[in-house]
Every structure is written in C-alpha cells, then in structure tokens.
Amino acid sequence: MTAHECLLKMENIVKDFPGIRALDQVNFTLEKGQIHGLLGSNGAGKSTLIKVLAGLYSDYSGRIMFQGQEANIRTPKQATDLGIAVIHQEFSLLPDLTVAENIMLGREPLKKRVGLAFTDWDKLFGDAESFLEELGFDLPAKARIADLGVAQQQLVQIAKALICDAKILVMDEPTARLSSSERADLFAIMHRLRDSGVGIIYISHFLEEVFMIADHITILRDGKVIESKPASELDHPAVVRLMIGREVAETPVEIPVHSGVPILEVWNLTDHERFQDISFTLYKGEILGLAGLVGAGRTELARALFGASQYPLEGQIVIGGKEFVPSSPQEAISRGLALLPEDRKQQGLVLDHSVASNLTLTTLRHLIHGPLIDASRRRELVEKMIKLVEVKCTSSQVSVNTLSGGNQQKVVLGKWLAVQPEILILDQPTAGIDVGTKAEIYKLMEQLVKDGMSLIVISDEPEELARVCQRILIMRKGRIVKELVGRSTSEEVLAGVTAEY
Numbered sequence: 001m002t003a004h005e006c007l008l009k010m011e012n013i014v015k016d017f018p019g020i021r022a023l024d025q026v027n028f029t030l031e032k033g034q035i036h037g038l039l040g041s042n043g044a045g046k047s048t049l050i051k052v053l054a055g056l057y058s059d060y061s062g063r064i065m066f067q068g069q070e071a072n073i074r075t076p077k078q079a080t081d082l083g084i085a086v087i088h089q090e091f092s093l094l095p096d097l098t099v100a101e102n103i104m105l106g107r108e109p110l111k112k113r114v115g116l117a118f119t120d121w122d123k124l125f126g127d128a129e130s131f132l133e134e135l136g137f138d139l140p141a142k143a144r145i146a147d148l149g150v151a152q153q154q155l156v157q158i159a160k161a162l163i164c165d166a167k168i169l170v171m172d173e174p175t176a177r178l179s180s181s182e183r184a185d186l187f188a189i190m191h192r193l194r195d196s197g198v199g200i201i202y203i204s205h206f207l208e209e210v211f212m213i214a215d216h217i218t219i220l221r222d223g224k225v226i227e228s229k230p231a232s233e234l235d236h237p238a239v240v241r242l243m244i245g246r247e248v249a250e251t252p253v254e255i256p257v258h259s260g261v262p263i264l265e266v267w268n269l270t271d272h273e274r275f276q277d278i279s280f281t282l283y284k285g286e287i288l289g290l291a292g293l294v295g296a297g298r299t300e301l302a303r304a305l306f307g308a309s310q311y312p313l314e315g316q317i318v319i320g321g322k323e324f325v326p327s328s329p330q331e332a333i334s335r336g337l338a339l340l341p342e343d344r345k346q347q348g349l350v351l352d353h354s355v356a357s358n359l360t361l362t363t364l365r366h367l368i369h370g371p372l373i374d375a376s377r378r379r380e381l382v383e384k385m386i387k388l389v390e391v392k393c394t395s396s397q398v399s400v401n402t403l404s405g406g407n408q409q410k411v412v413l414g415k416w417l418a419v420q421p422e423i424l425i426l427d428q429p430t431a432g433i434d435v436g437t438k439a440e441i442y443k444l445m446e447q448l449v450k451d452g453m454s455l456i457v458i459s460d461e462p463e464e465l466a467r468v469c470q471r472i473l474i475m476r477k478g479r480i481v482k483e484l485v486g487r488s489t490s491e492e493v494l495a496g497v498t499a500e501y
C-alpha cells in the first residue's frame with residue numbers, strides 16, 4: 001500500500017433543507033488506512049455529510065470521487081456496493097429479531113430442499129457466532145435485540161457494518177454509550193481495520209477520544225469546513241475554538257450548598273432484578289450524582305423511582321415527607337418527579353411531531369382551558385423553552401426528526417423542564433451534546449437548584465459529575481457501594497467507579 005493513497009474525495013458538496021443550507025461547499029478527503037475525526041457543534045452538518053456519502057440524499061450538488069473514479073452516489077445501494085458502511089447516529093436494528101439475524105440481514109445463507117431455498121438457520125447462527133468471536137465481541141447471537149442494553153446494541157451495529165468487508169467505515173457517535181472496556185475493544189478493532197487499509201470516519205463529541213484515535217481532523221461549523229489538519233497539529237482548546245468560533249469559559253459551576261431539608265428519601269429499595277437494598281436521601285437544592293459502570297443498575301433505579309419499572313418493588317420511598325408508591329410515570333409526575341431518560345429515541349420524543357408539540361407534551365394538562373388548549377400560553381412556553389435549552393431549529397413547527405441528534409436531545413430536556421418538577425432525574429444529560437452547549441447545560445443546572453429544584457444526575461463522565469455534583473453515590477452491581485461527600489475531583493470519581501468493593 002502506498003502512503004497517502006486517496007480513497008475518497010468529496011468536492012463542493014452542497015445540501016439544502018427547507019430554510020437551511022446544511023452543507024455549504026464542503027470538501028472532504030479520506031485516505032486509505034486513515035482514521036479521520038469529523039467534528040462540529042450540534043447541527044454543524046456532520047450527519048448530513050455522512051448521509052450524502054451513504055446515498056441517503058439524492059438532491060445534493062457537488063462531486064464524489066471514490067478511488068480516483070467519479071462515483072455518483074445517489075442511493076444507499078450504490079454506497080453499499082462501493083464498500084461504504086455506515087453506523088448512523090440513529091439505531092437501525094430490528095428489535096424483534098435476534099443478534100445473528102440483524103448481523104446477517106440480506107446475506108442469509110440458504111439451503112435447498114426439494115428444489116426450494118430455505119434459510120439455513122444453523123449456518124446463520126454458526127456464521128454469526130464465529131464472526132462475533134473473530135471480532136472479540138461478547139454477544140449472545142440468539143438474543144433478541146430488544147432484550148439487550150444499549151451498549152450491546154451498539155456492538156451489534158458495529159458488527160453488522162463490519163461484516164460487509166467495508167473499504168470505508170463511518171461511525172456517527174459510536175461510543176456515546178459504551179463502557180471504557182468496550183471502548184478499548186472498539187479502538188483495537190479500529191486499529192486493526194486501519195492497518196488493513198480501511199478508511200474510517202469517526203464522529204464524536206468526546207474530544208479526548210478523538211485525539212486518542214484520529215490521525216486527521218476536519219471541523220465543520222454551520223455547514224462549512226473550518227479546518228482540516230493532521231491531529232498532531234491541533235489540540236483540545238484549538239478544536240473547541242474552531243468548532244464554536246469563540247473561546248468557551250471553563251469556569252467551574254458554582255453549586256450552592258443545599259438546604260439540608262430532605263425532599264426524597266429512599267429506604268431499602270429493591271426490585272430483586274437490577275438493584276438491591278438502595279437507601280439514600282436527596283436534599284432540596286442538591287445535585288446528587290450517580291456514578292458507576294454501564295450495567296450498575298443506575299438507569300433501572302431511575303426508572304423505578306419514576307414508576308416505569310417492569311418489576312415489583314420492595315422498600316419505601318418518601319417525597320416531601322409523604323410516602324410515594326411509584327405505580328406509573330403519571331403518578332410520579334403528579335408528585336413532582338420527572339425523568340430525562342437515557343434512551344431518548346425510545347422514550348423521549350414523538351419524532352414526527354413538531355418541536356412545539358414535543359415540548360408541551362408533558363404540560364398539556366396545564367394548558368387546557370375548557371375544551372381548548374390555551375394557544376398563546378403554549379406559544380409562550382415553547383419560545384421560553386427553546387431559548388432556555390438553545391434548540392437550533394428554523395421554527396418550532398418543524399418536526400423533531402428534522403433536527404440534528406444533539407438538538408433532539410435538547411428538546412427532551414426542555415420538555416421535562418417545562419413540567420417544572422421538584423425533582424428532576426437526568427440520565428446521561430449531555431450524551432451527544434457538543435462542548436459549547438454542555439457548558440450551558442451545566443449553568444442551567446446551577447440555576448435550577450438555586451431556584452430550589454433538586455437533581456439526580458446519572459453520568460458515565462467523571463468530569464461531568466465532578467463539575468456539577470455536591471455529593472456522589474457510586475453503584476456497583478445494583479448496590480450503592482460508596483458515597484463521595486462534598487465536591488470531588490474527576491480522578492476521585494474515576495477511582496471510586498473502578499475500585500473493587
């Protein structure tokens with residue numbers, strides 16, 4: 001393989017959506033055996049560029065050269081035939097099928113019987129199993145996708161993309177929900193692919209990660225390429241500056257001391273499946289962190305408190321001095337609880353409804369005036385929320401599936417803030433959110449607790465917990481194993497999460 005052999009050249013790509021130019025004369029080059037980080041704020045155009053490459057849009061202008069030849073990619077099949085494999089930001093697995101079926105979709109082995117072809121199930125599962133073993137993925141080939149956690153689902157996505165012998169592999173936010181060991185596995189796989197000449201495009205908001213893995217970095221802002229350079233010529237602050245066009249002040253969040261008045265008390269809560277014997281108190285005006293490895297039971301605990309657990313609960317919950325039995329989310333909301341779920345696509349949004357209706361989904365009750373919805377109050381609320389969480393959209397009437405991934409997440413956050421809960425549980429609040437907006441969200445949290453709200457923050461990022469929490473509980477295998485009292489450093493959080501108990 002010659003050095004710097006050009007695999008892909010996208011030239012002067014322009015793609016418009018109603019009211020917005022998502023890509024503006026974008027030039028992008030990928031070499032063989034290169035890991036190319038594609039960076040930019042929420043809505044910068046990263047996913048759109050990838051969708052052009054994947055043949056999902058036929059109405060762009062510009063030229064795509066693949067291995068020196070003009071490739072007029074306008075359909076997904078043309079992209080696949082060239083060896084372009086994409087793991088999109090939105091999952092595209094079939095939830096009711098097994099891991100093996102999802103991986104082998106479209107390439108099912110057949111066997112002939114009385115002149116007719118049938119799926120050879122034994123071979124299908126056998127092939128899938130040996131492929132997973134080759135990748136070193138610990139996944140049950142016969143499990144249904146719907147029964148897997150998000151991290152495992154992500155590995156299935158990756159396996160599915162890799163099985164077609166890709167020349168170009170694109171990963172749009174692949175590690176948003178992986179544990180650090182799974183991430184290490186993924187990086188090892190990426191290195192192997194790079195060494196065999198595959199070109200990899202890697203999109204992530206975890207800049208540390210991009211610097212760990214990328215050879216080259218391209219930065220988009222408002223649909224334009226702002227910079228494209230070897231990673232060794234850039235550093236973290238430079239990238240942030242290029243992404244958002246200004247300096248971000250890394251001022252530490254000033255979290256006021258909480259009131260000492262208990263708002264939520266949990267005693268010996270157990271669901272006999274995902275968590276056991278959980279006891280803790282949340283105080284009014286406190287930001288309490290929940291740290292732990294993926295699978296520690298934090299999400300299940302949050303769902304249980306919100307009345308969304310599938311298992312019967314034992315133990316006691318007290319909110320504002322009165323016992324609370326969480327039997328449904330409606331009930332939880334009426335007692336002043338709200339949950340920003342980890343899996344926003346599944347639980348957070350009605351994708352084909354407008355930004356406005358998603359934002360007011362949870363507050364409709366309060367907006368009803370006789371038989372009618374109070375339209376002007378609703379408009380007011382929507383405008384306030386869009387400003388508060390800084391949703392980038394051309395109007396509040398566009399449907400949510402036209403927003404970029406990060407902006408969809410902001411809508412979910414706004415939706416729950418509109419309820420004005422007393423207790424807000426945030427499960428991975430900034431996953432997929434760009435660095436500039438993250439700082440805004442931390443400031444927002446600070447304001448919310450100053451106004452008397454109490455927050456529980458579940459996060460996989462030690463820096464995040466260290467930055468906003470007054471106190472952190474560490475969970476391991478469904479139990480609380482440690483409490484970090486007072487502000488902690490991210491090193492202390494990380495040490496707490498990874499220690500043996």
Ligand SMILES: Nc1ncnc2c1ncn2[C@@H]1O[C@H](COP(=O)(O)OP(=O)(O)OP(=O)(O)O)[C@@H](O)[C@H]1O
Nearest residue numbers: 017022042043044045046047048402403404405406
């Ligand atoms: N189907 C669509 N219809 C209308 N507008 C769209 C559509 N898809 C994307 N856009 C707009 O194009 C712009 C670029 O979005 P894109 O999804 O490419 O951003 P991104 O860089 O991937 O952001 P994120 O980090 O949030 O995923 C945004 O303003 C978005 O609202």
Ligand SMILES: [Mg+2]
Nearest residue numbers: 047089404405
């Ligand atoms: Mg995106």
